[in-house]
Amino acid sequence: xLLEGKRVLVTGVLTDASIAYxxxxxxxxxxxxLVLTGAGRGLPLTRRTARKLxxxxxxxxxxxxxxxxxxxxxxxxEELGWGRVDGVVHAxxxxxxxxxxxxxxxxxxxxxxxxxxxxxxxxxxxxxxxxPLLTRGSSVVGLDFDASVxxxxxxxxxxxxxxxxxxxxxxARDLGSQGxxxxxxxxxxxxxxxxxxxxxxxxxxxVWTERAPLGWDVADAEPVARSCVALLxxxxxxxxxxxxxxxxxxxxxxx
Numbered sequence: 001x002l003l004e005g006k007r008v009l010v011t012g013v014l015t016d017a018s019i020a021y022x023x024x025x026x027x028x029x030x031x032x033x034l035v036l037t038g039a040g041r042g043l044p045l046t047r048r049t050a051r052k053l054x055x056x057x058x059x060x061x062x063x064x065x066x067x068x069x070x071x072x073x074x075x076x077x078e079e080l081g082w083g084r085v086d087g088v089v090h091a092x093x094x095x096x097x098x099x100x101x102x103x104x105x106x107x108x109x110x111x112x113x114x115x116x117x118x119x120x121x122x123x124x125x126x127x128x129x130x131x132p133l134l135t136r137g138s139s140v141v142g143l144d145f146d147a148s149v150x151x152x153x154x155x156x157x158x159x160x161x162x163x164x165x166x167x168x169x170x171x172a173r174d175l176g177s178q179g180x181x182x183x184x185x186x187x188x189x190x191x192x193x194x195x196x197x198x199x200x201x202x203x204x205x206x207v208w209t210e211r212a213p214l215g216w217d218v219a220d221a222e223p224v225a226r227s228c229v230a231l232l233x234x235x236x237x238x239x240x241x242x243x244x245x246x247x248x249x250x251x252x253x254x255x
Contacts (some may be wrong), residue, residue, distance in 0.1 A: 002233040004031035007082055009130060011062065012091025013145070019143055020091035020193050021049060024220035024230045028054040030229055032087070037062035037082060039069075049236030058110050064092055064122035070129040077133060085133040087232040090126055090142035093119040094104035099156035107156050115156050120163035127171055127182070137213075141231045142168055144184040144243060145222070146251050152203060159226045166244060172241030181240040183231050187224040188216050212248030 008027050012020035013036050024034055034057035038046030047059045060076050063069045087234065095115035098107040107115075127140055134140075145154075147162035154161075165184060172182040187202040208216045227246045230236065245251045 001029075001031035002229055002235065003027055003087070005036075005254065006032045006086035006232070007084065008032040008087035008089065008232060009035050009037065009077070009085055010128065011051055011064075012093075014040070014042050015036060016052055017050055018091070018238040019166065019187060019190055019224055020048075020089060021053075021198075022225035023089055023091070023143075024053055025055075026087075026089050026225040026229045027087070027232065028160055032232075033057075035060060035077060035082070037073075037109050039063040039246075047056075061103070065117055070125055073129040074132045074196075076132070082133065084135050084138075085130050086135070086138050088130055088134075088140045089228060089232070090140065092122050092126070092150075093143075093157070093160070095119065095157040095160065101153045101155065104155055110111065112156050112159075115160045116163060119157065119160035120167055120239070123164060123167045127175075134175075134178070134180050134248070137237075138180045139232045139236075140175075140180065140182045141204075141228050142184045143228075144186040145189075146186045146243075146245065146247070148251075168243075171194070176240055181231075181236070183236070183240060184243045185224060185227050185231065186243050186245045186247065186251070187221075188212065188250055189218055190221050190224065191218045192221075208248065209248045211253060212250040213253060214248040216248035216250065218254045 010024045036050050036057055038059050050057055050059050094170055096111040098111045099115045108189045145161055147165050168182050168184050188208050205218045224246045
């Protein structure tokens with residue numbers, strides 16, 4: 001099994017339709033021991049969903065914008081008996097309503113700063129929080145949506161994703177000497193709670209299905225989950241700072 005004996009922290013699990021859940025399920029299937037995190041009003045939902053996973057992994061409260069939560073993360077993992085963390089899955093993103101679907105001139109800095117902190121800076125914050133437990137060979141994997149172009153309705157979340165991608169490269173640079181890898185998986189659109197919150201998401205679904213060379217099923221997170229598991233494993237020992245597109249090939253073709 002690819003993750004036999006590895007300990008993997010997974011953020012962003014809400015329901016069993018979330019991409020993070022699919023990643024957690026495949027990681028467990030491949031032998032990983034899991035801990036999940038949840039935040040705010042979604043925490044009880046994360047705890048209920050965790051019971052559907054093998055072994056019903058524990059759930060820690062973690063708001064990535066709360067310094068106290070971040071500083072408590074490593075000690076909380078140690079209390080669970082985790083002396084190390086082999087893998088981290090960053091599946092966190094949020095933007096206030098004004099940041100999506102109304103162009104670039106509606107949202108002010110108060111809203112934009114929230115989107116940037118939660119959706120981009122949090123990759124650094126989360127990695128830093130668990131850094132005392134990361135060891136040579138550890139892997140940080142983030143879920144991305146290709147930020148190389150401007151998408152309809154994505155607006156400031158697209159900007160946040162661009163910052164997210166850049167953050168991953170700089171983290172890869174700074175952590176490489178410790179043997180810690182940082183990579184992203186740029187997924188095609190998946191019908192999740194997060195996806196449904198994006199205005200015009202059904203347009204993404206239709207276009208992707210029609211244009212992706214390999215086709216694309218918006219209800220199937222399995223290809224994304226498998227790619228994340230591969231990056232968490234030891235099978236990519238010399239890959240870092242990379243963005244792996246798991247989108248049916250959509251990113252490679254024009255209109």
